[in-house]
Amino acid sequence: MSDDRVPAARTASWRSWAPWIVLAVVVLAVIVWAAQPSGAPTPAERARALAAQLRCPDCESLSAADAQTSSARAIRRDLRARVAEGQSDATIRQAYVERYGEAIVLEPERRGLGLLVWGLPVVMLGAGALGLALAFRRWRRLQRRHATPDDEAIVREARRDGPTL
Amino acid sequence: MKYTARWIAVGVAVLLVALVVVFATQVGSDPRADARQSELAGRDVPEFRITTLDGTRLTEADLAGRTTIVNFWNTWCIPCREEAPALQKFHERHADDPTFQMIGIVRDDTRRAVERWVDNRGDAWTIAMDPGGNAALAFGTRGQPETFAVSPDGLVVGYQFGPASVEDLETLLLAARGRVTP
Numbered sequence: 001m002s003d004d005r006v007p008a009a010r011t012a013s014w015r016s017w018a019p020w021i022v023l024a025v026v027v028l029a030v031i032v033w034a035a036q037p038s039g040a041p042t043p044a045e046r047a048r049a050l051a052a053q054l055r056c057p058d059c060e061s062l063s064a065a066d067a068q069t070s071s072a073r074a075i076r077r078d079l080r081a082r083v084a085e086g087q088s089d090a091t092i093r094q095a096y097v098e099r100y101g102e103a104i105v106l107e108p109e110r111r112g113l114g115l116l117v118w119g120l121p122v123v124m125l126g127a128g129a130l131g132l133a134l135a136f137r138r139w140r141r142l143q144r145r146h147a148t149p150d151d152e153a154i155v156r157e158a159r160r161d162g163p164t165l
Numbered sequence: 166m167k168y169t170a171r172w173i174a175v176g177v178a179v180l181l182v183a184l185v186v187v188f189a190t191q192v193g194s195d196p197r198a199d200a201r202q203s204e205l206a207g208r209d210v211p212e213f214r215i216t217t218l219d220g221t222r223l224t225e226a227d228l229a230g231r232t233t234i235v236n237f238w239n240t241w242c243i244p245c246r247e248e249a250p251a252l253q254k255f256h257e258r259h260a261d262d263p264t265f266q267m268i269g270i271v272r273d274d275t276r277r278a279v280e281r282w283v284d285n286r287g288d289a290w291t292i293a294m295d296p297g298g299n300a301a302l303a304f305g306t307r308g309q310p311e312t313f314a315v316s317p318d319g320l321v322v323g324y325q326f327g328p329a330s331v332e333d334l335e336t337l338l339l340a341a342r343g344r345v346t347p
Contacts, residue, residue, distance in 0.1 A: 057305070057307040058307050070273035070301070071302065071306070071307070071308075073298065074297060075302065077299075078299070078302055098204060099211075099302075099305035100204060100305045100307075116183060121184075124177070124181075127173065128177070130173065131173050
């Protein structure tokens with residue numbers, strides 16, 4: 001009797017997990033597909049991407065790609081020239097950090113404390129998912145309670161004696 | 166396993182606190198707060214190429230051997246106009262000193278407006294145009310006015326963000342001569 005129940009329970013468990021597994025696989029596939037580079041960027045695209053990573057030095061919270069100040073225009077020209085010279089993205093970014101300091105880079109660096117800014121949201125997401133999974137598991141383990149005939153009798157009694165509206 | 170939920174809650178709380186600390190110290194800082202200091206301080210004067218109003222080409226090599234005050238400005242910026250009398254007074258004091266020179270580099274303005282300004286005010290120091298903004302970029306300027314002090318051996322030794330008073334300019338000059346730290 002018990003030998004029959006174990007495979008049946010396993011099958012039920014798999015069935016309950018299957019939609020989540022499918023969902024996870026689909027989400028991962030979409031992320032991987034979206035993250036795929038669509039061919040090598042042209043020099044103009046590289047310069048534009050670099051400008052988007054740099055802060056416009058004489059305006060508030062705008063990238064050098066979006067701002068229209070003389071500094072932003074000069075930066076865009078300089079980036080195009082550096083890309084044409086064959087400088088790497090890292091070299092170009094470093095040249096700007098040396099000139100303006102770390103504040104010129106819009107995105108925090110992926111090292112040191114800056115790594116926390118990138119990593120913590122992912123860790124938080126993982127912790128949240130784990131917490132939810134544990135909570136669902138616990139709720140599923142709780143046996144469903146049904147009213148006994150005695151309970152129903154108590155309720156009937158209370159209704160009969162209670163105030164009427 | 167008895168206190169799993171509690172440990173997870175503590176872990177999440179610790180992560181949240183860490184995130185708040187990181188955002189408060191790293192991301193939330195005002196980038197313009199860095200404007201008071203120049204990354205060039207203590208380093209070689211950057212490469213630049215500008216043309217003065219009389220057509221003379223100037224590069225970083227022309228700064229060698231003299232203490233130089235480099236001032237970025239233009240005619241339409243209000244703080245530059247406020248600074249103009251101080252620049253004039255300061256230059257008059259040192260105009261006869263052969264070891265001193267002052268260069269005004271114009272950011273984002275027209276040659277015509279600058280020539281009219283100089284004629285009207287009688288500014289006697291070197292004024293150069295920077296049409297592409299390359300010199301401003303090389304010096305890492307964030308606006309105007311900004312003033313740099315360059316020592317005779319080509320080191321950037323002082324920096325002033327915003328309008329400089331005569332006293333500020335004197336301090337920058339002393340720094341360029343190696344006598345004080347601005």
